Amino acid sequence: MTAEPEKPKLDCREVLEEVYLYLDDECSDRRRGVIRDHLEECTPCLSEYGIEQEVRTIVHRCCSQEKAPDEVKARLRQKLSAIEQVSEIFSEVAERER
Secondary structure, eight states: OOOOOOOOOOOHHHHHHHHHHHHTTOSOHHHHHHHHHHHHHOHHHHHHHHHHHHHHHHHHHHHTTSOOOHHHHHHHHHHHHHHHHHHHHHHHHHHHHO
């Protein structure tokens, strides 16, 4: 019987950089497992993940059948940029707490 190789540990910055890949199911099963394990153990990242997931859900529900006007796209980019800045702050705080 062969032992499964140990999953690598990710830091908060890596997890938050890859949360969209996780949400969109665009990473390997192994990588999903590593990210999921981190989210289960890290409250700041889990909070950020929840925000990201909610934004995606709202956008999909409201806009999946329509093409967004350019000004809506611009506002969405601004909101996503703000979320990214918050995630950087969470990452820095999590790093300091370790």
